[in-house]
Amino acid sequence: MYYIDPHIHMVSRTTDDYERMARMGCVAMSEPAFWAGFDRGSVESFRDYFRQLTEFEPKRAAAVGIQHFTWLCINAKEAENVSLSREVIAMIPEFLDKPNVLGIGEIGLNKNTKNEAQIFWEHMELALKTDELILIHTPHLADKYKGTRMIVDMLLDDPRIKPERVLIDHVEEHTVKVARDHGFWCAMTLYPVTKCTPSRAVDIIEMVGDDKIMVNSAGDWGPSNPTAVPDLVQEMRRRGYSEAKIKKVVYDNPLEFFRQSKRFKFKDPA
Amino acid sequence: MPAIQTAQQILDQVFLDMRAKLLEVAASLDRLDRAPGAEAVANDQRRQRIQKTLEILASQSGNRAEQLQLLFSDTYDEKWQRPGVRA
Numbered sequence: 001m002y003y004i005d006p007h008i009h010m011v012s013r014t015t016d017d018y019e020r021m022a023r024m025g026c027v028a029m030s031e032p033a034f035w036a037g038f039d040r041g042s043v044e045s046f047r048d049y050f051r052q053l054t055e056f057e058p059k060r061a062a063a064v065g066i067q068h069f070t071w072l073c074i075n076a077k078e079a080e081n082v083s084l085s086r087e088v089i090a091m092i093p094e095f096l097d098k099p100n101v102l103g104i105g106e107i108g109l110n111k112n113t114k115n116e117a118q119i120f121w122e123h124m125e126l127a128l129k130t131d132e133l134i135l136i137h138t139p140h141l142a143d144k145y146k147g148t149r150m151i152v153d154m155l156l157d158d159p160r161i162k163p164e165r166v167l168i169d170h171v172e173e174h175t176v177k178v179a180r181d182h183g184f185w186c187a188m189t190l191y192p193v194t195k196c197t198p199s200r201a202v203d204i205i206e207m208v209g210d211d212k213i214m215v216n217s218a219g220d221w222g223p224s225n226p227t228a229v230p231d232l233v234q235e236m237r238r239r240g241y242s243e244a245k246i247k248k249v250v251y252d253n254p255l256e257f258f259r260q261s262k263r264f265k266f267k268d269p270a
Numbered sequence: 271m272p273a274i275q276t277a278q279q280i281l282d283q284v285f286l287d288m289r290a291k292l293l294e295v296a297a298s299l300d301r302l303d304r305a306p307g308a309e310a311v312a313n314d315q316r317r318q319r320i321q322k323t324l325e326i327l328a329s330q331s332g333n334r335a336e337q338l339q340l341l342f343s344d345t346y347d348e349k350w351q352r353p354g355v356r357a
């Protein structure tokens with residue numbers, strides 16, 4: 001089955017991973033800007049990173065027949081450095097006409113601090129001003145519920161925000177309804193230990209329905225599995241779901257969300 | 271989107287996996303109890319939360335996973351200080 005991984009950090013994956021994903025049916029992926037594992041020192045580091053995301057990774061992906069899309073921002077962890085964050089936010093528009101950019105992301109909260117909230121809000125302003133889609137990272141573990149509620153508060157505070165143009169990521173059992181009750185898209189991340197397992201993700205789909213929901217591997221430099229989406233496909237098959245039902249979650253839904261981006265051009269492999 | 275499988279089919283599939291995971295929890299609790307300093311750990315908030323999860327698991331609520339997640343979550347205050355006034 002063809003599938004899309006709507007959240008994966010290919011800058012920290014090998015060419016072997018690209019090949020393995022292609023062999024398992026991945027035809028497109030989207031790569032949000034994130035933390036590099038260490039804090040970057042200057043806006044120039046981000047400029048290089050954005051060039052990597054908009055010029056280099058699309059070529060690596062195309063070499064194995066995968067279409068690569070991306071999102072730009074400074075992540076929540078580095079948002080503690082407010083002055084650097086503002087320099088990065090001011091630089092992002094230089095890249096907004098690159099053909100593979102889908103919007104602003106993954107912005108969000110990490111430890112739910114005042115600075116993180118401030119920089120989230122400034123990213124949101126940029127996305128509204130430039131009419132871009134928004135992809136949102138929600139915090140890990142004990143911080144997740146509080147952080148997701150804070151993020152939704154900030155989104156709802158602004159009447160210009162159109163919920164159908166916002167994706168709230170890394171939802172789990174206690175945050176999925178927080179996101180969906182207000183009409184936002186949401187995504188579940190399949191991680192080996194934290195976040196969701198394929199079986200819990202399918203449980204959540206059974207409980208809340210399969211509209212406006214997608215799954216991703218969020219593969220990065222930490223413990224993660226770049227072919228986690230096919231694991232979910234297997235779990236749905238094991239439970240007896242039709243191929244059309246599975247395709248809706250791993251293919252049709254991400255496409256429906258991405259299509260709202262003014263630059264999104266997708267070559268259907270079928 | 272209701273489940274397709276019957277409860278009997280699900281039980282057949284998950285029984286061994288659940289048995290293994292419950293045994294891991296039981297063995298971890300035993301290991302904690304027999305280790306030196308077990309009394310001090312009894313007051314650790316994490317240990318107390320684990321105890322509370324056992325009550326949630328024994329309930330018939332239908333949203334045990336969500337309740338466990340909330341138990342392990344920081345509290346949210348809806349009156350938190352939002353970022354600066356909009357320009």
Ligand SMILES: [Zn+2]
Nearest residue numbers: 032034106218
């Ligand atoms: Zn990510």
